[in-house]
Amino acid sequence: MASNRASTGMKRLLGYNLVINRKFSFMYPVPRNLKDVAKVPLLLQCDAGKICDLWRKQFKHRNDVVTNVISGSIYRQLRHNINRSKMFIFPISVGAGSYNMFLQFSDGKSGLFTSVDAYKKLGIHRSPPYFILTLFDELLEQKDIVLVRGDIVNPKDVSKQNAERLMNLTIQFYTDINLYRWVDTSNNRPRDFQYDEFVRSCGYLLSGNDLSLNPMNQELI
Secondary structure: OHHHHHHHHHHHHHOHHHOOOOOOOOOOOOOOOHHHOOOHHHHOOOOHHHHHHHHHHHHOOOOOEEEEEEEHHHHHHHHHHHHHOOEEEEEEEEOOEEEEEEEEEOOOOEEEEEEHHHHHHHOOOOOOOOEEEEEEOOOHHHHOEEEEEEEEOOOOOOOHHHHHHHHHHHHHHHHOHHHHHHHHHHHHOHHHOOHHHHHHHOHHHHOOOOHHHOHHHOOOO
8 A cells, every 4th residue: 555655656756667767858058068167188187186176166156056076986976876777856945935856967978957847837848947957977987077067957946055965965876875765766666656655764964954965075076
């Protein structure tokens, strides 16, 4: 009975079982290659620590961009799990309320977020992206780091604070074995996924109260 209730809950929330292989359809509004946002030859002359510092400073004062840097090992785990589980839902707090953001990876390096309400109203093909997460792996082979950039497409509904939270939650839930089980279950065993239990169990992370959430605090450079 519990698994049936969970499955029904996900269908009601998202129409989950019907969209596993569908994709967003729109003109991609943000850069997809590192050469479009940085001078790659110059970065290759720097060590990983300097690159990390430059990457943060470049976008520090932009209200529509958030950044991070992850190690090669974290990236490889992230890509592996993205290939297994392309979608997830993150509840986001806004004032005294909250709403659900639907994440879908269009490929191994681009994660697109829209609200569940927009998805339900417009469908996956016409849902506008609210926030886009891009993984730039051009420096992976030589520097063993991957530059991460999140672009806020809908600033009305996604603040910079929530964009940073979505970026870090995505990395955390897709690379931490104890958290990834929620993502894996929701994608590969949806009848066993219990949304309410997920929110209760991970509330300390989803609320943004855990200061250790930043992946840079783990095993990077």
